[in-house]
Amino acid sequence: MDGKTPMQALESVLHENRFIYDTRQEPKTDVVVGLTSTNKSFCIAHAVICKERRDNFVWVLERIKSMLHECMMPRVIVTDRELALINACAKVFPNASRFLCRFHIEQNICKHCKQGFNKLDREKFLSYWRRVCDSASEPMYKYNLDKLYNRLVVANRERVFNYVYENWLKYYKEMFVCALTNKCRNFGQRTTNRVESQHANLKRYLTRGSSLERIARCVIDIVETQLGEIQKKFNRKH
Structure with missing residues (x-):
């Protein structure tokens, strides 16, 4: 890593690729996924946290919220029945409708x-x-x-x-x-399958003990691939 510490190497990758990021010491990967008007999934954010606790979820969601304009705030959030996550969503995005994943149910x-x-x-x-x-x-x-x-x-x-x-x-x-x-517009999104798919996609690139820098580079590859696919879909549509 050219003499850099793991955190210095990570921040170099994030900075060079113009990521919006915040850091504190937590190790576990989580993914936040959105949907385009052409029915394509795209990664909004990746979080690396150590435990699925409410304060960790609140921190992640607050970082995401800080990146969004008012018109971009989520109207619908689908999760499994992880009460810490549900409570965090209610705190950070109180105006969003919260759905449970029917597949997990x-x-x-x-x-x-x-x-x-x-x-x-x-x-x-x-x-x-x-x-x-x-x-x-x-x-x-x-x-x-x-x-x-x-x-x-x-x-x-x-x-x-x-x-x-x-x-x-x-x-x-x-x-x-x-x-x-159906009392609120949700475009038929009733499961977290898109998130599970993206999480599995990321894990295919990783091995046990992968560095944070390696995770970041995998995220870059995935997001660039998604962007290319979304642009192709829009071009075909128009």
């Missing part, structure tokens, strides 16, 4: 209830669960919820209904049921 439900279903029964249950989530109006939500309840009671699986209602629908339905989330 399904994974949690399947993991919790897997002993109660064989494969066929699980698929039937998930089809009814998705109808509840996709309900286009509040009356349809109540209808689909009653139908889910009746199906599970007949199948002697009232315990499953109690789990999904008490752990997800009772307190969080406003964050993932379409009848309620």
Whole structure:
């Protein structure tokens, strides 16, 4: 590193490539992703933090907020049910609607209830669960919820209904049921899959023990590739 310390090497890369950045001593990679009007994902920011604590999330989100003009503030934020992150989003972006990732909800439900279903029964249950989530109006939500309840009671699986209602629908339905989330414009974004994809993409470039400088250079490659793809999409569109 030409005699530089790891932090000096990192800051040289960030400075040379005109990054907007802030630093404090924390080691874990997190990604913030946005969406273009042509349905392309792009990385807004990368954060390297050591623990998923509320104060760390608040620090990251405040740094992002400081880079944005008022017209660029997020209107919708989708996360998994990481309460520290949800609370941090509420603090830093109080006017943004906060949604829960439906993919992660399904994974949690399947993991919790897997002993109660064989494969066929699980698929039937998930089809009814998705109808509840996709309900286009509040009356349809109540209808689909009653139908889910009746199906599970007949199948002697009232315990499953109690789990999904008490752990997800009772307190969080406003964050993932379409009848309620569609009250604000969200362009159909209901999962964090785009973020997971970008995170996996970054991790493909990294090895255990990668330096912060290496992480920064990987971010540069990824962002430049994204920019090229987005420009091509806009050029084709126009």
